[in-house]
Structures are given as C-alpha cells and as structure tokens.
Amino acid sequence: MKLYYSPLSVYSAKPRIAMFEKAIAHETRQVNWTPATGWIKPEELARLNPKAQIPVLVDGETAIYDSTIILEYLDERVPKPALFPAGVAERARCRMLEDLGDTLIAPNLGVLVREVLLKPDASARDREAVAQTKAELARQYQRLERELGKREYLCGEFSVADISCFSPINIASLMEGAPSPELGNLANWVSRMSKRPSVARYLAEFAEATAPLRASSQPASAQA
Numbered sequence: 001m002k003l004y005y006s007p008l009s010v011y012s013a014k015p016r017i018a019m020f021e022k023a024i025a026h027e028t029r030q031v032n033w034t035p036a037t038g039w040i041k042p043e044e045l046a047r048l049n050p051k052a053q054i055p056v057l058v059d060g061e062t063a064i065y066d067s068t069i070i071l072e073y074l075d076e077r078v079p080k081p082a083l084f085p086a087g088v089a090e091r092a093r094c095r096m097l098e099d100l101g102d103t104l105i106a107p108n109l110g111v112l113v114r115e116v117l118l119k120p121d122a123s124a125r126d127r128e129a130v131a132q133t134k135a136e137l138a139r140q141y142q143r144l145e146r147e148l149g150k151r152e153y154l155c156g157e158f159s160v161a162d163i164s165c166f167s168p169i170n171i172a173s174l175m176e177g178a179p180s181p182e183l184g185n186l187a188n189w190v191s192r193m194s195k196r197p198s199v200a201r202y203l204a205e206f207a208e209a210t211a212p213l214r215a216s217s218q219p220a221s222a223q224a
C-alpha cells in the first residue's frame with residue numbers, strides 16, 4: 001500500500017495513526033505545505049482523487065480517497081485490531097463522533113492558521129473571527145467531555161472516533177485552541193492518547209514537521 005499524505009494535514013493523521021495501530025507496512029508519498037506556497041501537489045493527485053486532496057491510499061490498482069472511507073477500508077482489509085465497536089448502535093455513535101472531529105472541530109483550523117499561526121503579532125489579528133472560532137471549539141470540547149464521561153476512549157475501546165477527534169485538537173493546541181484543562185475527562189484522554197504508541201509515533205512526525213512553523217510563528221521578541 002502507498003499513502004499520499006502530509007504530517008501537517010489534519011485528515012492525513014487519520015490513516016497514518018490507523019496504519020501504525022494495525023502495523024500495516026506501507027510506502028509513503030509526502031505532500032508538502034508551506035505558508036508561501038500552500039499545498040504542493042504531485043501531478044498524479046488529481047488522477048487519484050477528483051478533489052485533488054490528501055490523504056489518498058493506493059492499494060494495488062485501487063485508489064481510495066477521503067480519510068473516513070480510507071479508515072473503513074483499512075478496517076475491512078486488516079480487521080485486527082478493530083477500529084470500530086461491535087454493536088450496531090455503538091458503531092453509529094462511533095461514526096457520529098468521527099464526524100464531529102472531521103466536520104465540527106477540524107474546519108476551525110483554517111481561521112487559526114490564518115489568524116494565529118500566520119500572524120504572530122496578535123494586534124494584527126481579526127479578533128472577532130478568533131473569538132468565534134475559540135467559542136465554537138469550546139462548545140465541541142464540552143460535548144466531548146460529556147461523551148467521554150468515565151470512558152477510557154470515546155467508544156470504550158480505541159476507535160476511529162478517537163483518531164478523528166484527536167488530530168484537530170492536537171493541531172488547534174499549537175495555535176491557542178487547546179481545550180480548557182478544567183475539562184478533566186478530555187485532558188486525561190488527550191494525555192492517554194498521546195502515550196499510545198501509534199499516536200506517539202504520529203506526534204513525533206508532527207513535531208518534526210511543525211518545528212520550522214513554530215519557530216517562525218514566535219513574535220520577534222521571543223525569537224533567539
């Protein structure tokens with residue numbers, strides 16, 4: 001198998017963590033992003049995915065795009081360890097929580113990249129846009145706090161829901177969008193997730209890829 005992805009891409013983290021979790025050996029083709037260029041896409045990406053987006057998984061003659069579809073494919077192709085719960089209702093809940101990460105948390109990252117990461121000088125930011133985004137993130141974090149309750153993972157066992165919610169929370173946390181530490185269930189879950197070997201491996205790759213961005217987003221006064 002071959003994965004087109006970027007360590008900076010919120011949706012690419014999903015197959016990356018799932019493939020580490022399932023110990024699926026695979027080749028990779030990294031797609032780069034810089035603030036100056038945006039995504040630098042390989043010419044074949046539009047052929048593999050009509051949306052020309054990452055991630056894309058190529059398995060023999062089959063190209064699969066969209067992180068949610070890729071995770072379903074991987075779980076059917078390599079069933080163990082399972083990334084979906086067993087019961088029908090639990091599976092539906094798991095898919096809804098995966099969707100929460102993908103469509104209610106991740107879309108807030110655009111504003112944080114534009115207004116926080118790329119504007120180290122806070123006085124230049126669109127304060128209202130940042131406040132609205134943080135308020136929306138806080139609403140979703142409160143929901144996750146309730147969904148977690150006393151569970152170790154969102155669906156009991158580790159699942160696609162954890163992967164999908166963790167990725168945007170981790171990226172938002174780099175740009176002033178971290179969950180409040182008062183949300184204790186969520187804070188414990190973030191810490192548990194970060195120590196899980198598949199996630200820790202992804203986080204090491206993420207830290208390496210974001211080091212130059214983190215350095216350049218420091219206000220001039222904080223730079224060495």
Ligand SMILES: N[C@@H](CCC(=O)N[C@@H](CS)C(=O)NCC(=O)O)C(=O)O
Binds near residue numbers: 052
């Ligand atoms: N729903 C898709 C979204 C994929 C997506 O938005 N990928 C971004 C990177 S995180 C991308 O390729 N952006 C480039 C573009 O849209 O041109 C998924 O879950 O895979």
